[in-house]
Amino acid sequence: MSKVVLITGGSSGIGKSIGEFLTDKGFEVYGTSRSPEKYSNNKFSIVGLDVTKPESIKNAVNHIIEKAGKIDVLINNAGVGITGPIEEIPEAEIKNNFETNFFGPINVIKAVLPQMRKQQSGLIINVTSIAGYMGLPYRGIYSASKGALELLTEAFRMELKPFNIKMTNVAPGDFATNIAAGRYHAPVLDNSPYKETYGKSLELMNEHVDAGKDPLEMAKAILAIINTSNPKVHYKVGEFMQKFSIVLKRILPDTVYEKMLMNHYKL
Template structure:
């Protein structure tokens, strides 16, 4: 990669995207972030923000074209834009299910499709898709979110093999819980007085919010992204999170499904 490498980070106005952009900029990368409406952040000075809505193909193409017009290349793409969603699978409005998948799964695929031709032309590039530890398992009342991140994880495996002959490296990074504003911005299926899930969903929601509030420093994710970008032959999947969150993936691999399910049920008091 040339020095400085040009980096595009989606969903970079706050949270993990912003922390990653700040860290990479401090390491000499030429960072550009995206936000659906950069005008909402008039005091944002950490790095340039381009207007991009990952749910709108024309918006994605226009942002990538604008970056290429300014820099002439894109060396790194970090697909970070995403939304949270909670609720019982049965009661979550299907329109909200589709919207979450549109942002968390279709969105990253659109952005990869927009930058891949330029990276192929360059003969080099690096794509890191931010997934989630939740994407390794179907979490109760977070099933739609888990499914969207799990889908991105599996699609990345295929994309990685397809892009490898063109000198483009691809990997995923799955964070655990970090102290960001995702809890305040995610969609919550309303708690109905008559819902059979009222008590269990309500308790699980409180537990989820507590996990985010007590989550780690987003700078840990930024440092993990930086370490991945230094790899000449990166692994397919990386994780970052608390020891317990990462150990949960070890248990997922080695325990029978019903045993692991029992652990989750106990954790969420189901």
């Protein structure tokens, strides 16, 4: 029997690339979207699911178990970007980001765990971000939500070891997807003290995404993890310098690293 894979946020970007690649490799793939009716001609099945609504998560997971009989792999990929000066981002937008990027994955994990325990096997892959390893200017909320998921995974995987359920993080760098169009941008306000620096940083962020790597590289990394008997705690996928920035954070004094980031973002 082929392995059954559930990918949240599987209708576009990295999630879609992973889903198509795994389908071609013989996996039975179920992606999710808040509007599944838009994807009737998709290469793999798209199930209705909103990660901010626990009842929607429960219904989608139950539907897949009824149809496929099991869930072997969960890929927590659904997420949203957010940019802006922390002082100026509305509290509702901050909470929404954590609902999607942090609480959503937790609730999807909770929904699949009873089935994986029943199977006495399972793999959960949390898609985080290289931005989650450091507090980036004007991306602080995004860094915080993805960093929280990184730490959660470290704790969760130890709790799940007795049940033969494995968990890991995959932190991508910049990939050429539509994430920039879908994320919340705090507006660049004319009367804002951050107008000049935030405006420049926003342009730089969008350039990085537009020049990002092919999402197929992420799909290949996910397949390699699925085929690994004992996945590592953390994986990083992206440009060398983006991955190397994590190493630099570990070895450089904090103030030196901070200055390096400020120079990069022209602050």
